[in-house]
Amino acid sequence: MYVTTAVIGAGHAGLAASHFLTAASVDHVVLERGEVANSWRHERWDSLRLLTPNWLSRLPGAAYEGPDPDGYADMGEVVDLLERSAKDVPVRTGVNVTSVRRSPEGYTLTTSEGPIRARTVVIASGACNRPVMPAFDVPARVEQVTPFDYRNPSRLPDGGVLVVGASATGVQLAAEIQRSGRPVVLSAGEHVRMPRVYRDRDVLWWMHHAGVWAQRYDELDDLTRARRLPSPQLVAGSTLDLNALTSMGVELVGRLSTIRDGAALFSGGLRNVAALADLKLNRLLDTFDEWAGTAPGERHEPTRVPASARWRLDLRSGEIGSIVWATGFRPDYSWLDVPVVDEKGALVHDGGVVGDGLYALGLPVLRRRGSTFICGIEDDARDVIGHLVQGLKSA
């Protein structure tokens, strides 16, 4: 089989790419190892709802049309949105791409359904293919769970739960596990604090309208840093910062440094990561006020850090039954046999342009701060596919 463009992955990024390829009359195929919206169907926990409100869930060819634009979609609704957006997309599901290599005409893809030749390739295989799990020597009696294994608290063993990581995933899981009656110790490194609502509007309304998410990758002071920024402490419907968790009874500890002789050792720098997050939050709210041209709105109580947070937790005492690793996700490029991945496993690209007809979509701050969010894909896909189409014309 030969196509001008092979798109790998039928998440919202691959589907958006297809819309712009179709608009430019480029013959293409979207290859998906599972089903459309595979990650949302199989790699998320039961209670998850989007942290982005429905009105922001706009994809090329589909937008939220339900009765609750200010609500937050559950996984069924997200799958539904992606399926609607996939209606006219040439997706081939159940096709696993196991290798992509250079060829004289472009690229040769090896797939579970046979080889495919393509002039150009769009990598839309996702930024979150594998949970990141630090390699520590955890005592065998403590069960270890990643966000991909986790479905709901009832599947965790009894006893306390150490949740490592305080970004969106970590705070959400910490809250629901604590509510289930299992005492949670939450290990927090650097994090991004956000209130759900600022001046009566969803904080993401502000991010969107004040232009924060539209900031371009080539105009940021420190792109490397921006691309490594953890996800914000947000959950559907309410504020879930460290203060909210403390009020629920969650115990805060510092960043997990190591596990030594069966004990987890946490950094003594919790106060500073909280101070950094508080300062950054206030600067963000200042930007909103500046954009709105109004006097400052409400400011938040500084993060309450325990007077002396525990820095040692014995994992052999029975206090902790399981560890939930909410330590982030990484992409998987094990199938990519083109030397475009750096020593840290990141794809080397300039705004989604890898070079030689190879492109990427859906990576952190690919072209804009909002690149990984559903609402950020349309502008990115337009630009990236625009570049691809231009390349085809000039070749």
Add this chain to the structure above:
Amino acid sequence: MSNGVNVQALLDAREVLKGAPEAAQFTWRASSKWQHGVHSTTKIEKFFGLGQEQSHKNESVFEADHPAIFAAEDNGITPIEYLLVGLAGCLTAGVASVAQNRGIKLNSVEASVEGGHDIRGILGADPDVRNGFNDIKVVFTIDADASPADIEALVAQSQKRSAVFDALTNPTNVTVEVA
């Protein structure tokens, strides 16, 4: 505007070392000699970095001892107090560098550092008490041409990039051998 920190040199070094991790490997060295009682003298002059042997302009000499209430001669500060010297020096250097980088003029920077220490640990009087500090508190008093929030951000960023803050707040593998 200058606080006397050559920030450009630091930023240049950051760019160069990004692509040369070997050159970024430094070894700091100290050598000490027992004098008498609990008094020892530690000298520091040479170190390794940027791929070769380096030297301070001058050798520095540090006396460590214990105060008279420990029935010692007090020829110098106690070893654990040197950690406070390191922390104060590191955080203050950080404040100055970050301020320089952010274009903030510093008029004065003072820090008081306190380490709470239950000495029953080192005396072996209570096996449940640790040997080291229980907690450390640093209070900065900074006069600068900047808002209170900007000054707090300087102090926060300086902790984030501090070698000694990291060394004190996180565990480090330490190997002690007999030659």
